[in-house]
Amino acid sequence: MLVLLLALAVLAVIAFMLWRRNRRLEREHFIRNYAWPKGLLDRLAKRRPELSLKDRVLVTRGLKQFFLAHLRSGRRFVSMPSQVADDLWHEFILYTRGYDAFCRQAFGRFLHHTPAVVLGEEQQNNAGLRRCWYWCCREENIDPKNPSRLPLLFALDAKLAIADGFIYAPDCKTLTSAQGGTVHCGADLGGGDGSDGGSGDSSDSSGDGGSGCGGGCGGGD
Numbered sequence: 537m538l539v540l541l542l543a544l545a546v547l548a549v550i551a552f553m554l555w556r557r558n559r560r561l562e563r564e565h566f567i568r569n570y571a572w573p574k575g576l577l578d579r580l581a582k583r584r585p586e587l588s589l590k591d592r593v594l595v596t597r598g599l600k601q602f603f604l605a606h607l608r609s610g611r612r613f614v615s616m617p618s619q620v621a622d623d624l625w626h627e628f629i630l631y632t633r634g635y636d637a638f639c640r641q642a643f644g645r646f647l648h649h650t651p652a653v654v655l656g657e658e659q660q661n662n663a664g665l666r667r668c669w670y671w672c673c674r675e676e677n678i679d680p681k682n683p684s685r686l687p688l689l690f691a692l693d694a695k696l697a698i699a700d701g702f703i704y705a706p707d708c709k710t711l712t713s714a715q716g717g718t719v720h721c722g723a724d725l726g727g728g729d730g731s732d733g734g735s736g737d738s739s740d741s742s743g744d745g746g747s748g749c750g751g752g753c754g755g756g757d
Contacts, residue, residue, distance in 0.1 A: 598620075602614065617690050622651060
């Protein structure tokens with residue numbers, strides 16, 4: 537009888553782990569294939585008129601990479617490293633019902649907006665940037681500790697020549713002293729392994745930057 541109970545317990549644990557994994561994969565698929573609300577790219581064009589349609593589509597890919605980083609980190613707090621992707625995120629939030637429905641299906645709860653940041657004195661933002669860097673690098677098969685190039689989200693502002701953008705380089709060893717003051721180093725973000733809650737289903741809100749919600753979350757599984 538005891539052996540049977542142990543076997544059932546093991547099967548229950550395996551079934552739960554498979555369910556969580558399948559749910560994360562379903563959420564990833566939803567994010568990757570999500571169709572943006574009608575008119576969203578036009579809103580971005582008004583905010584950033586210098587961007588072509590091709591540029592704006594590239595920004596949508598960067599924002600999806602951010603959302604995937606949040607999901608794959610275990611829905612923990614990730615900081616936004618791109619000004620132009622942040623602009624698109626802000627415009628997306630203005631579609632109140634659509635954004636809420638997206639969040640519920642992608643994350644199981646509402647994801648609050650937080651402004652784009654760079655490494656600084658704020659510990660939570662720094663942890664969120666490192667977490668975002670790790671998962672964006674993983675998405676593109678880049679070594680986060682020794683990057684040969686930048687993942688899309690961290691390359692966007694420079695690639696699109698965003699005037700107020702945050703400019704990153706993979707490794708600042710190649711920069712001149714004149715460049716160093718305005719360019720941020722991707723390699724400086726590679727200290728963490730992004731493993732805190734990497735299942736994509738953690739609801740833990742403790743620890744450094746542990747909340748996946750910025751200003752707070754709604755409920756959800």
